[in-house]
Amino acid sequence: MSVDCIPIFFLLFLISFCKADDQLTHEKPLTHGDMFISKSGYFALGFFSPTSSNKTFYLGVWYHGLPGPRTVVWVANRDNPITTPSSAVLTVTTSSDLVLAASDGHSIWKTASSINAGAVRAHAVLLDSGNFVLRLPNATDIWQSFDHPTDTILPTMKFLFSYKAEVVGRLVAWKSSDDPSSGGFSYSSDPSSPDLQIATWNKTSPYCRMGVWNGVPVSGETLLTNASTILYYQTTINSGDELYSMFTISNNLPFTRVILDYTGDLKVLSWNSHSSSWALFGERPAAACDLYASCGPFSYCDFTQIVPMCECLDGFEPNDDNFGRGCRRIAALKCDKQSHFVALPGMKVPDNFLHIRNKSFEQCKAMCNHNCSCTAFAYANLSSAGAMSDPSRCLVWSGELIDVAKATAGENLYV
């Protein structure tokens, strides 16, 4: 199978020639050395070895035609490498599934597409978005790699964090820079509140908590590359049953990606064609005090300062010079009906909250006011909750407040 389009005199012929090259059919399997190129040449799918020793091979998708080291965005068989590449074959089966098999016929990786297509047979296509799909002749997609991400989120990919309060989508970092097998870092919603908060994880411990869903669905950001100005536009939607996010780029090109790298950093990178390298536009953790709970209790990471640092919440003073031990109350908390709340604006609210359903703001405040062990509350209207019967989000905390931050995009925390 040819990799590049051969320049032939007739344009129409050239187009149809290229088109055939981004499709895999039952009659035309993919073998080692073959490669598919997406229509506009943005992505390639094929077999690769991440190490120079060429001992292990993977089926994957990477950016095609960028100079420098190969940038892989998806790996099919990350925990089951191919050791004898010459024998590996990727086939569309008669039952419209994809199977990656070794020479002895044993399957290394396969899809389980949900539809029984009957007599019609799917073909596989690598799209210009980087999505590898199994498509029926009537243009219905029965499986897509975008539903099974590795460590990368690409523009237009719907990343489903949770469905009916179950964790669904998860990025799992590579084990090392040249080992795509599943590493210890992941990015997903929090199993203890899957519809409300998202974090990166070091195995099962929180590593960097992104924040709590407060109903604000969009965030736009301008990324200034010195080649051009592009707008990175992220939408997060909680439709009641689903919490998902998606980002798009104003130039509609796929050369911006979100990756959870093997060191645990979640990064937004965009290709800079002048410097021929990936430019970093943002990362989490974004500072030392952005690491989970690193400021200690009753302290917050202040992102409004040039160099983010730990500060005590209002009414608290440092335990000692080391902020890792957090802060303590200046005056003991009086437990009576007169206790007042201080509204702290722009906060990433603490972890370990209790989500109380179906409350108004006043009811939420009263819940906290009437309970001596309550240390804070926060309230949001989840206006985009749609069909969900309860659009209120009343959170209350008792005891220590940990992993708090102050940033421009935060919400009111009542302490």
Ligand SMILES: *[C@@H]1O[C@H](CO)[C@@H](O)[C@H](O)[C@H]1NC(C)=O
């Ligand atoms: C591994 O494969 C690459 C590309 O095909 C080749 O340049 C390199 O020499 C190979 N390395 C070894 C040790 O065979």
Ligand SMILES: *[C@@H]1O[C@H](CO)[C@@H](O)[C@H](O)[C@H]1NC(C)=O
């Ligand atoms: C496409 O074909 C499949 C299998 O024949 C069928 O189940 C599906 O409903 C069709 N979809 C559309 C939109 O026609």
Ligand SMILES: *[C@@H]1O[C@H](CO)[C@@H](O)[C@H](O)[C@H]1NC(C)=O
């Ligand atoms: C991740 O957790 C392990 C313990 O499971 C710890 O040894 C390691 O330092 C942690 N990594 C980072 C980057 O914090």
Ligand SMILES: *[C@@H]1O[C@H](CO)[C@@H](O)[C@H](O)[C@H]1NC(C)=O
């Ligand atoms: C873009 O930035 C790089 C590194 O900062 C610099 O080397 C290069 O000259 C810049 N290109 C343009 C066109 O400004």
Ligand SMILES: *[C@@H]1O[C@H](CO)[C@@H](O)[C@H](O)[C@H]1NC(C)=O
């Ligand atoms: C919410 O509370 C109101 C009254 O406070 C009650 O009438 C309603 O049934 C509750 N809804 C749910 C879903 O619990």
Ligand SMILES: *[C@@H]1O[C@H](CO)[C@@H](O)[C@H](O)[C@H]1NC(C)=O
């Ligand atoms: C007070 O809050 C604690 C922790 O949130 C909870 O366990 C307890 O039931 C609450 N008490 C009352 C009377 O609401």
Ligand SMILES: *[C@@H]1O[C@H](CO)[C@@H](O)[C@H](O)[C@H]1NC(C)=O
């Ligand atoms: C929630 O919605 C109610 C009614 O629409 C409004 O009065 C209140 O200010 C809102 N609260 C917040 C925290 O947005």
